[in-house]
Structures are given as structure tokens and as C-alpha cells.
Amino acid sequence: MKFSGTDSYVATEDLMVAVNAAVALERPLLVKGEPGTGKTELAQQVARGLGLPIIEWNVKSTTRAQQGLYEYDAVSRLRDSQLGDPRVEDVGNYIRKGKLWEAFTAPGKVVLLIDEIDKADIEFPNDLLQELDRMEFHVYETGETIRAINRPVVIITSNNEKELPDAFLRRCFFHYIRFPDPETLRRIVEVHHPGIKGALLSAALTQFYEIRETPGLKKKPSTSEVLDWLKLLLAEDLDPAELKRDGASALPKLHGALLKNEQDVHLFERLAFMARRGSR
Structure with a gap:
């Protein structure tokens, strides 16, 4: 599985090396660079070049790491219990799957894009350390453990708006997209x-x-x-x-x-x- 660019994306030699190294190491590829240098487009073109589907998680300032795993809608369950809805017997009906859950349980290998991770709170990257490292997480409400069936190709972009924690950086393969000559x-x-x-x-x-x-x-x-x-x-x-x-x-x-x-x-x-x- 090698990325060599596509007919609609010009990839430099060092960028192709970085993508293929991250794939071989099964590490997230952390991509930094000026806004507008094609970091998000890179993930889409890697998916296209490798023939894989892509799952995109667009991070905002209000995004929490837990949302990438799952969210438990306790309010809806309480409301349904008051209305006598039989669905309340199964807590799984109130679990909303996040992008990591989707990527981990996809029937085949996928590209997972975590876009603009530096927009979120400084603790956001640390909160995903174990999940991205072990490729699994625990669902406390149901007692199940979600493990990656096929380890996804993870591409994380950053506009360098804030420094990322060292513990997070250690788990990534890093590449800075220089402005093209x-x-x-x-x-x-x-x-x-x-x-x-x-x-x-x-x-x-x-x-x-x-x-x-x-x-x-x-x-x-x-x-x-x-x-x-x-x-x-x-x-x-x-x-x-x-x-x-x-x-x-x-x-x-x-x-x-x-x-x-x-x-x-x-x-x-x-x-x-x-x-x-x-x-x-």
C-alpha cells in the first residue's frame, strides 16, 4: 500500500515518504503547514490514491475528544422513560457513535482525518492518546470494548495555532508541508x-x-x-x-x-x- 500522489494532487517526494512511513509504522500522520497548503486535501487524496473510503472529523473549538468515541444521550432516555417507551430497556439505543467508532468498526480499512486538531482545547489531543495508540476504547454504559477491526490510516492536520503536547507528538509521524517552490x-x-x-x-x-x-x-x-x-x-x-x-x-x-x-x-x-x- 503505497501513496504516490494522484492526477489531481501534486505530492512532493518528501510528502510521499511521510505518508508511506506513517502507513508502514501504523502511526498517525501529523501534518502541519500554512493554511491553504492542502493539508485537508492531502487526506482526501491519500484515500483516493490508496483506494480507501475516508471518514472526516472536523474539529471545532467546542469539540470534545469524547465526541469522537461516542456520546450517551441521557436526556432522551429520561424523556422516553417518562413516556413509557420500551426502547429505554436497551441503553444502546441512546449511544451515538463517533468518528473513531465508525473508523474502528468499518468493514475494511479506511482513512480517518482528524482535521485542525489545534482548534480544540489543549487537553483534546491528550484525551485521545490511548485510543489512537491501542486502537480501542471502552463504552462504560454498555460494558463493551470497541476495537479496530482494521487499523485505519490516521491523518491529523494542524495550523499550528497552539502547541500540541509532547506525549501526543511522540505517537505521531510528523511532516511539515513547506510552501511550494x-x-x-x-x-x-x-x-x-x-x-x-x-x-x-x-x-x-x-x-x-x-x-x-x-x-x-x-x-x-x-x-x-x-x-x-x-x-x-x-x-x-x-x-x-x-x-x-x-x-x-x-x-x-x-x-x-x-x-x-x-x-x-x-x-x-x-x-x-x-x-x-x-x-x-
């Missing part, structure tokens, strides 16, 4: 916008990397944002010459696809103002 980004663009004219692509990518490297930028534009920007450039049928910036307008064309806060917009406006003053 120009050649890799060109290949990514070709997958999403096949047949794009070379002159337009070269001009756009040159300007894109110049924007990313601008000192003082609060949020650097990501891979997903440059793909959106190129889609707009193609829709507007812009000529490479029209992308050129001058002292009068340091903002790139259709900059709303690349610059996502007023601070960065003001930064480029100030650069334009300084360039105009310097040319007098």
Missing part, C-alpha cells in the same frame, strides 16, 4: 488550470512570490489563494502586461483574492505612496 507551484497550477498560457503564468507567479516576500505582510497568500487569483485572471482574460504594477498602483490586479485583511492592503498603498514620492 516555483517549479512545484507551476505543476500544481497546471493540474488545476491546464493549458494556461506560459507568459501569463510566469508573470503571475513572479508577482505572487514578490507579494509573499513583501516585508511586513501580516498574512502571506497561500496556494489555494493563488489558484483562485489565477482563475480570476483567466476569467477576465488579462494580458501579462496588464499585471504589471507601477508606482501609482502597488496593489496587484484583483488583489482581494490574495490580500485578506485591511492591514496588508494599506501596506501596499503605503508602498505606492512612497514610490510616488521617491520618483518626484
